[in-house]
Amino acid sequence: MKQATFSFSVDDGHPLDLRMADLLLRHELAATFYVPMRNREGPPVLQAAQLRQLAKDFEIGSHTRDHQFLNQVPADQARRQIVDGKAALEDQLGQAVEGFCYPGGQYRALHCRMVQQAGFRYARTTQNLRLDAGERPFELPASLQFYPHSRQVLLRNFLCGRHWLKRQAAWRVCATEADWLERLYRLFDHAVQTKSLFHLWCHSRDIDRLQLWQPLDEFLGLVAHHIPARRRVDNAALVEQNLVWQGQR
Numbered sequence: 017m018k019q020a021t022f023s024f025s026v027d028d029g030h031p032l033d034l035r036m037a038d039l040l041l042r043h044e045l046a047a048t049f050y051v052p053m054r055n056r057e058g059p060p061v062l063q064a065a066q067l068r069q070l071a072k073d074f075e076i077g078s079h080t081r082d083h084q085f086l087n088q089v090p091a092d093q094a095r096r097q098i099v100d101g102k103a104a105l106e107d108q109l110g111q112a113v114e115g116f117c118y119p120g121g122q123y124r125a126l127h128c129r130m131v132q133q134a135g136f137r138y139a140r141t142t143q144n145l146r147l148d149a150g151e152r153p154f155e156l157p158a159s160l161q162f163y164p165h166s167r168q169v170l171l172r173n174f175l176c177g178r179h180w181l182k183r184q185a186a187w188r189v190c191a192t193e194a195d196w197l198e199r200l201y202r203l204f205d206h207a208v209q210t211k212s213l214f215h216l217w218c219h220s221r222d223i224d225r226l227q228l229w230q231p232l233d234e235f236l237g238l239v240a241h242h243i244p245a246r247r248r249v250d251n252a253a254l255v256e257q258n259l260v261w262q263g264q265r
């Protein structure tokens with residue numbers, strides 16, 4: 017990559033995603049919204065008309081039918097969640113849905129295969145501290161979540177997660193910083209300097225509950241300042257551009 021790339025994704029399809037969309041449009045940033053048809057944990061989801069509105073400006077991906085953690089149900093139920101979630105979302109949008117995101121970041125190898133067999137082109141995980149698009153289109157990682165995680169949580173996540181060799185550079189950048197926002201800025205700066213990919217993700221509901229709209233607005237302003245327009249991509253474009261995977265599709 018000759019220049020740094022920025023990708024952003026928003027999970028769970030909460031109605032506050034419309035506020036997120038306004039913020040992103042103001043900064044002229046691309047993003048992918050991963051939407052279940054219902055959230056079995058209780059929070060509301062976007063209605064069909066709202067979804068279609070969102071789809072005019074952003075990529076919409078699936079997040080299962082009911083926001084089901086796939087490794088908590090038998091294989092046939094997991095498959096139904098993947099297949100039905102795609103069909104219902106496509107029905108509401110009137111267009112194909114190519115991206116998928118594993119609820120709770122929970123999945124096993126068989127779920128990757130199911131997602132591929134269902135006709136998706138890629139899937140995003142919650143693996144963090146990555147400054148690249150990973151090795152496989154059905155395990156697309158991220159850099160950080162916009163969330164006030166403590167350094168201890170991040171360390172635990174780093175040590176328990178896989179691919180730690182590929183994540184140690186980002187961890188080293190983050191490890192020196194106790195404040196989560198400073199850590200985010202520092203890692204983004206590192207991605208710009210090293211001309212890497214910075215993939216941020218969040219939940220609109222968390223941003224609202226923790227009153228983080230202002231800090232997110234400021235951060236996205238910095239992103240728009242440093243990343244040229246053609247390097248602000250959604251995840252479908254990221255997958256499209258990733259030459260490493262071409263032999264696997």
Ligand SMILES: [Zn+2]
Pocket residue numbers: 027028079083118119120
């Ligand atoms: Zn989710």
